[in-house]
Amino acid sequence: MKALWFLSLLSFVLNMGISAQAKKVAKKPIPPKAEIPPEIERTIPEPPNQYQLRLTMENDAFGGFSDRYYTNGSRLEFHMTAGESNPTRRILGYWNNLFIVSSEKTRYLQGFALGQEFYTPTNITKADVSYGDRPYSSRAYFSNSLTTATEDTSITTELEVGMIGPAVGGKSAQMNFHNLIGSPTPQGWDSQIPNSYSGALRTDVRKFHHRFFGTQYNVNLGNIQTDVSFGLIFRFGNVDKTPGPGTSALQPGPPILHEDGKGYWYFYINPGGTFQLYNATIQGQIGTDKTYKNQNRSTAFSNWDNYLNNPTPEAGEREIQYRALSEDNGRNSLQRYILFNEFLVKGTNNPYNIGLNYLIFNNIFNGAEDIEQATRVFLLKNLLDQWEQIPDNARALAIYSIFRPEGGKLPPIVRLYSYEVLSQFILDPKQREILLQLLRDEIEYRDEKTYVADLKRAVGFVRAGFVSVSNAGFLFGLHYNYQTIDFQSAKGLPQQHQWIGFQLGKVF
Known part of the structure; x- marks a missing residue:
């Protein structure tokens, strides 16, 4: 009888101990499987902010080609990482997301750019514009852009405000440059397209289906240019699927896409075409009494x-x-x-x-x-x-x-x-x-009139060149451009134009 009572008491004590231990275990929080402990999380560095500069220069004199049509273009850019609260990302991000599927590795870069473009007719030694030739025109602009980039795709959307006409200073700029290099002085800038303010929205989409092959789409909407372009990009070199930087001042594309310590280089050829709806550098101020x-x-x-x-x-x-x-x-x-x-x-x-x-x-x-x-x-x-x-x-x-x-x-x-x-x-x-x-x-x-030519709807182009981005983020690019003319010319005028461009840049 005593033995039975002792066993019952021992069983009660053990049950109480186990129950107390179970309660302690129940009170101790169990970390969720997906949560990273704070001491480990602190060892993972956040992606650093990125800053970069890029300069693009284009001129038909660089290749010794004839001085005509699109004769000079330059563009200076500054880009930086765009966080979630960045106003440009908040506004343009909705548009970019229509063309891309975001992920944890998606990068966002906000950009600011200053650019200018000069256009001249075939023969710059004439004070009058030849009929059926491209008129003199110059434009300058400031833009704010957002680039959304993944490992194989880039979307660059740019909002642009600017001006076209004598106020841009194309006459003095080209005359001084020609006097410096000993070229003939252009005589017809007084007949250039008149002053007008400009606004535009530009989107460039580049996707690489293979590291050596990609596609490019470009859309311009505005009162200076309204057109759409499509091109193929073939390339060869030490590069993965990164779209790389844009190559033309006329279609700037993305900035320097670079990860620290991961350089790349490649040769490329980019054939394509543009369908034009409106081009103020050719058609002038439509609806005014200063053009015909x-x-x-x-x-x-x-x-x-x-x-x-x-x-x-x-x-x-x-x-x-x-x-x-x-x-x-x-x-x-x-x-x-x-x-x-x-x-x-x-x-x-x-x-x-x-x-x-x-x-x-x-x-x-x-x-x-x-x-x-x-x-x-x-x-x-x-x-x-x-x-x-x-x-x-x-x-x-x-x-x-x-x-x-x-x-x-x-x-x-x-x-x-x-x-x-x-x-x-x-x-x-x-x-x-x-x-x-x-x-x-x-x-x-x-x-006080401006002589303009009719617009040619379909324009073909071929671009080729070399791009190098070093491990430290230095950019060097050399680019050749060939394009059929973008206006309906008089009989006997050249039907194509060529120019050379280069790019220099650095990621910080």
Whole structure:
């Protein structure tokens, strides 16, 4: 009986001890499986903020190519890591997320950029813009961007504000640069696309399906350019699927995509095409009275039958000659001067020598092309030989035409004097008065105008080059660009353009 009581008591004591121990264990919190203990979490460093600079420069002079069309572009960028509270990331992130699936490794970079672009026609030695050629234009802009990047995809969206027109300073910038390198002084900047403010939204999407192959999409929406582009990117080198930096100032793309200690390099070729809806550097301020389109030089000369009273067969024949003279595409000055001399000097009562006749031809039919120094001396000597026989209006146009300031526009009065002297010897008095009145009206109409070409919808391009980003984050890029023209040109103008660009940058 005592033994049974002792065993019962021992069992009770043991149960109480086990129950107490169980309660202690129950009270002790059990860390969840996914939670990292604080002492271990403190050993994992947070990703450092990244800062970087990038400079892009492009010019057709770098490759020794012809100076025309897109002649210069430059862009300076600053980028930094964009945290969750970054305003740019909050605004543009929604748009970027439409094209990408975010993950823990997704990087966000906010960017600021200053850029400029200059455009010129085929022949920059003319004071007038050749009809059917690309007009002079310059633009500058400031932008704020967000780049969302994964290991194989980058989305760069940019908000841009800027200006197009003389206020950008394209005239002085190109004239100073050409004087520095000894190139011809551009003469036609006074006729450039007028001042206008700009705003745009630009998105660039690049995805690499293989480390050696990717696709590129680019969309521009704004009052300077509205277009879409698509391209393929083939590359070879020591690189994984990272999209790498953009290569063109015209389509900037992402900044330097780099991880500390992971450099890469590659050669690439990027063929593609652009579909244009609007381009203000070609079309100007649509809807204003400062622009008009004309594929051929339309003057009173090329519309002979509309203003001459009782036209004769001889008048119709001369109309054909004037039209041929007026088709100035910037490249056939000598041929047209021979035509001028054959039909408007020989066989008429024109008493002047080559000196004055060449200046008349140059002012009326040849876009007031800049005259070389040796030719100026020859023309001046020829004029002095018959100076006493030259009327006052001819003397005035001769002096200004020979000693015209570099880059200066041909004044309307000098153009009118040229018309007056020419008309004195090719028309009868009645026709002459009608012609001169129409020419006065035309000069008034042409003054302060901008000559623009029609837009070409489809544009093809090929880009090729080399990109290197070192382990320490130094960027070097060298890029070749080939592009078909983006406007509907007059007959005989070049249908393509080439230029070279380079990039320098550093990640901090």
